[in-house]
Amino acid sequence: MINEIQNDAQARMAKSIDALRHTLVKVRTGRASxxxxxxxxxxxxxxxxxxxxxxxxxxxxxxxxxxxxxxxxxxxxxxxxxxxxxxxxxxxxxxxxxxxxLPALTEERRKELSKVVHGEGEDTKVAIRNIRRDANHQVKELLKDKQITEDEASRSETEIQKLTDTAIRGVDEVVKAKEQELMAV
Missing domain, CATH: 3.30.1360.40 (Gyrase A; domain 2)
Known part of the structure; x- marks a missing residue:
């Protein structure tokens, strides 16, 4: 049960990062695409x-x-x-x-687009944290129903936090790469 919850959370977090990548493709950089x-x-x-x-x-x-x-x-x-x-x-x-x-982007427009990219990144981080909350809630439900022990629940929450940290780092990398692409002249 715990493995299923963790795998589901990991898959949903990966989908959130993919959705971010898909959204950021629409943000115009200096190159035509x-x-x-x-x-x-x-x-x-x-x-x-x-x-x-x-x-x-x-x-x-x-x-x-x-x-x-x-x-x-x-x-x-x-x-x-x-x-x-x-x-x-x-x-x-x-x-x-x-x-x-496509006209060349001005410095001001690049900064505006950078803010948009950061906003999308923050929205994705919120979605990932919501996934963590849902997974932890499912683990607590199992503990409440006495299907798992407190030690298993604690270990599971630690693993879910590790998954969350990894996903947040992934979001930061995607945002940083897009920002570098935006700022390249």
Whole structure:
């Protein structure tokens, strides 16, 4: 029982770190990446679909993306979706090809994005601590129901704390790597 609780907690903590990585991919750095536009939804015949399902996205150089919709009549909808997104970029259209030029980040904008990255890291740490709390609660329930001894409960809580510390270090590493990527000119 205790091993199941610890394994579940460890898996959930790892998922939290993966979710953080996925979230931080959307934070714009100085380089162009197709991940910047993955979350954009395009209105395609009345339903919102991901941009990748209606167009091909390619990185042409370090500061620009090229979006080629598969159907000519959807170019306007793709432009509208990009303008309505939180990217703050203006699409340049020539025929059926849409270009997104990413301006260089100012020092002020880099600091703002760094704060966003730190905030996401803190949110992930809170989620990890909640997982620890849930796991410790399950161990206490087992102790209360007399399915485990006090020594086993104490050892289990120590192990869960070690898992938590490891996960928090993982979050710090992910945040630090993203911040270095942001600050690189």
């Amino acid at each position: 197709t991940a910047l536009v993955e979350h954009i939804k395009v209105n395609y015949y009345g339903s919102d679909v991901p941009l990748s399902q209606v167009a091909s996205v390619a990185v042409t150089d370090a500061r620009s993306l090229t979006i080629s919709p598969w159907e000519k009549q959807i170019v306007g909808a793709v432009e509208k979706a990009i303008l309505g997104s939180d990217l703050g970029l203006t699409p340049n259209t020539s025929g059926t090809v849409i270009r997104l030029n």
